[in-house]
Amino acid sequence: MAPTRLPDEIAAQLTDDILEGRLRPGQALNLNELAAALSVSRTPLREAIGQLASLGLVDVEPSRWTRVADITxxxxxxxxxxxxxxxxxxxxxxxxxxxxxxxxxxxxxxxxxxxxxxxxxxxxxxxxxxxxxxxxxxxxxxxxxxxxxxxxxxxxxxxxxxxxxxxxxxxxxxxxxxxxxxxxxxxxxxxxxxxxxxxxxxxxxxxxxx
The missing domain is CATH 1.20.120 (Four Helix Bundle (Hemerythrin (Met), subunit A))
Incomplete structure (x- = not known):
């Protein structure tokens, strides 16, 4: 079995936070604050955010904002x-x-x-x-x-x-x-x-x- 990659671990944690409501629909995500809270660097965090964006859980506007997707x-x-x-x-x-x-x-x-x-x-x-x-x-x-x-x-x-x-x-x-x-x-x-x-x-x- 391949070892778990750090971005995958971060993505799994953030997914749980989103599905359990700890991160709310539409909530802005500050990458510096998230990185500090998770004790990780921004590089694997950005990769994890990209995974969540591909799943439709996070919306990203490059150089502007990152936030949990809205539910409409x-x-x-x-x-x-x-x-x-x-x-x-x-x-x-x-x-x-x-x-x-x-x-x-x-x-x-x-x-x-x-x-x-x-x-x-x-x-x-x-x-x-x-x-x-x-x-x-x-x-x-x-x-x-x-x-x-x-x-x-x-x-x-x-x-x-x-x-x-x-x-x-x-x-x-x-x-x-x-x-x-x-x-x-x-x-x-x-x-x-x-x-x-x-x-x-x-x-x-x-x-x-x-």
């Missing part, structure tokens, strides 16, 4: 739509591997059980949905899909404010059951449809009824 209604809607589409793509890639018998569904099924147990807790449901999609993306060694989710998940969690869309929470138990039934039947489109419906209103549904 538009960014929240975009994050939900991204989660829906990426999650559906993962389902379409993974479930055929399960159907062929070349992969084991134990880990995704366990994560789905955790989703069901916390279906009415928006914060925990998002965490367990993150874990479910991560496990599903690993099925059959689909490394590119695993990397796709890994590159999207933190931005999605941040811009969703750390919880599932409240408009979808009422239907979450039914959609989780739908995903479970489709997973057992090795129905890729059924799994994908259930994942999409966790994040966005299904086509043809009445948004006012959410």
């Amino acid at each position: 209604p538009e960014s929240t809607a975009d994050a939900a739509e991204l989660a829906a589409h990426v999650g559906a793509a993962i389902a379409h890639a993974a479930v055929p591997r399960l159907a062929s018998g070349t992969s084991d569904s134990t880990a995704p099924a366990r994560a789905l059980g955790d989703m069901s147990s916390h279906a009415h807790d928006a914060t925990r449901l998002l965490l367990h949905t993150d874990a479910f999609l991560g496990e599903l993306a690993k099925v059959g060694g689909r490394r590119h899909f695993a990397r796709l989710w890994e590159g999207s998940r933190l931005m999605i969690r941040f811009h969703l404010g750390g919880s599932m869309p409240s408009s979808r929470l009422r239907d979450a138990p039914a959609q989780i059951a739908r995903i479970g039934n489709a997973l057992s039947a090795r129905d890729a489109e059924g799994v994908a449809t259930g994942i999409r419906a966790l994040f966005v209103t299904p086509p043809g549904a009445d948004p006012a009824a959410d």
Whole structure:
């Protein structure tokens, strides 16, 4: 295993601070103060900030300012739509591997059980949905899909404010059951449809009824 690089350690710490709310959306980041607080030099800190900018967690205007990204209604809607589409793509890639018998569904099924147990807790449901999609993306060694989710998940969690869309929470138990039934039947489109419906209103549904 490759040794952890200092910029990666700094990025991980700052990511935790952002997702846990210790660094707030829109908050200006003073690199001198951050470097002193973390007991690091500015060079690895700047590299770490670049990593967070690529994840959509930090906005940088060179020679002007660096700040935590803002959360807006538009960014929240975009994050939900991204989660829906990426999650559906993962389902379409993974479930055929399960159907062929070349992969084991134990880990995704366990994560789905955790989703069901916390279906009415928006914060925990998002965490367990993150874990479910991560496990599903690993099925059959689909490394590119695993990397796709890994590159999207933190931005999605941040811009969703750390919880599932409240408009979808009422239907979450039914959609989780739908995903479970489709997973057992090795129905890729059924799994994908259930994942999409966790994040966005299904086509043809009445948004006012959410």
